[in-house]
Amino acid sequence: xxxxxxxxxxxxxxxxxxxxxxxxxxxxxxxxxxxxxxxxxxxxxxxxxxxxxxxxxxxxxxxxxxxxxxxxxxxxxxxxxxxxxxxxxxxxxxxxxxxxxxxxxxxxx
Amino acid sequence: xxxxxxxxxxxxxxxxxxxxxxxxxxxxxxxxxxxxxxxxxxxxxxxxxxxxxxxxxxxxxxxxxxxxxxxxxxxxxxxxxxxxxxxxxxxxxxxxxxxxxxxxxxxxxxxx
Numbered sequence: 588x589x590x591x592x593x594x595x596x597x598x599x600x601x602x603x604x605x606x607x608x609x610x611x612x613x614x615x616x617x618x619x620x621x622x623x624x625x626x627x628x629x630x631x632x633x634x635x636x637x638x639x640x641x642x643x644x645x646x647x648x649x650x651x652x653x654x655x656x657x658x659x660x661x662x663x664x665x666x667x668x669x670x671x672x673x674x675x676x677x678x679x680x681x682x683x684x685x686x687x688x689x690x691x692x693x694x695x696x
Numbered sequence: 697x698x699x700x701x702x703x704x705x706x707x708x709x710x711x712x713x714x715x716x717x718x719x720x721x722x723x724x725x726x727x728x729x730x731x732x733x734x735x736x737x738x739x740x741x742x743x744x745x746x747x748x749x750x751x752x753x754x755x756x757x758x759x760x761x762x763x764x765x766x767x768x769x770x771x772x773x774x775x776x777x778x779x780x781x782x783x784x785x786x787x788x789x790x791x792x793x794x795x796x797x798x799x800x801x802x803x804x805x806x807x808x
Contacts (some may be wrong), residue, residue: 619795630700630787630799631739674739682727682744682752682794689738 589614591687593675599693600665608660608690610675620658621684622651623674631674634660665694698722700800702788708806709778717773717803719788725798727791728771730763732756732784733802739787745771746794778807 592611600606612620619638623631635644637653644651648669650661660673672689679685701720709715721728730742743753743763750763762774771790775782783806789797 621796623799628802630789630802633796633798636796676739678795680752682729682746683741683754684729684797685741686739 589677589679589683589685591675591677591685593673593687593690595690596688597691597693599695600662602666602694602696603664605661605663605665607662608673608692610658610660610687611656612658612675612677613656614677614679614685616679618678618680620653621676621678622649622658622660623676625672625674625689634673662692665692667694667696670694700788700790700798702786702800702803704803705801706804706806708808711780711807712777714774714776715778715805717775717786717788717805719771719773719800720769721771721788721790722798723769725790725792727751727794727797728763728765729789729791729797730773731787731789731799733787734784742773744794775805778805780807783807 590613594609622634625631635651640655648663652659672691674689676684676686703718728745733739741754743757744751764772785802787802788800791797
């Protein structure tokens with residue numbers, strides 16, 4: 588059974604204080620690992636797809652990396668508007684994605 | 697920018713009633729999905745749909761649930777004989793190639 592564990596559950600940062608979120612996974616035959624952002628009461632918003640170990644993707648203050656067992660979402664110099672829950676999901680076959688519980692990030696001005 | 701839309705945004709129903717949740721996926725997408733998220737819990741996969749048939753479904757997606765693409769634009773989730781534990785946010789998503797998925801804003805279902 589595919590499993591995704593995200594840590595920490597919650598992270599509070601000062602504006603400008605860089606940090607990383609972790610996503611550990613076990614899956615039989617990774618088809619893709621996805622990062623999403625979810626604001627309260629909204630649907631997940633797609634951020635990145637990573638397909639193979641060593642791959643990196645960047646978007647503004649966010650950078651996602653992937654190894655064979657985990658992925659990191661690095662946040663550089665965060666701003667208050669980066670506050671959200673960040674979700675990691677893995678896909679082993681077309682159709683079914685398994686999500687983690689998410690990390691709730693709060694960035695204080 | 698194209699987006700997935702869902703209606704209604706909030707549905708209140710009585711236990712035992714049937715509900716239909718509606719979604720309009722992004723127009724050139726070929727894969728369609730339903731997920732649910734119980735308040736405070738993780739997003740859970742329900743079903744995926746491709747080429748007019750179910751391609752994957754989870755243990756949650758039992759005989760109480762069904763999906764349909766009645767025309768070229770809509771994708772629906774029907775829940776028969778709703779139970780209190782069906783109360784959740786239901787998200788529709790769509791994808792071009794079955795990988796990165798774009799989610800709608802969700803329908804909040806409240807079963808009383």
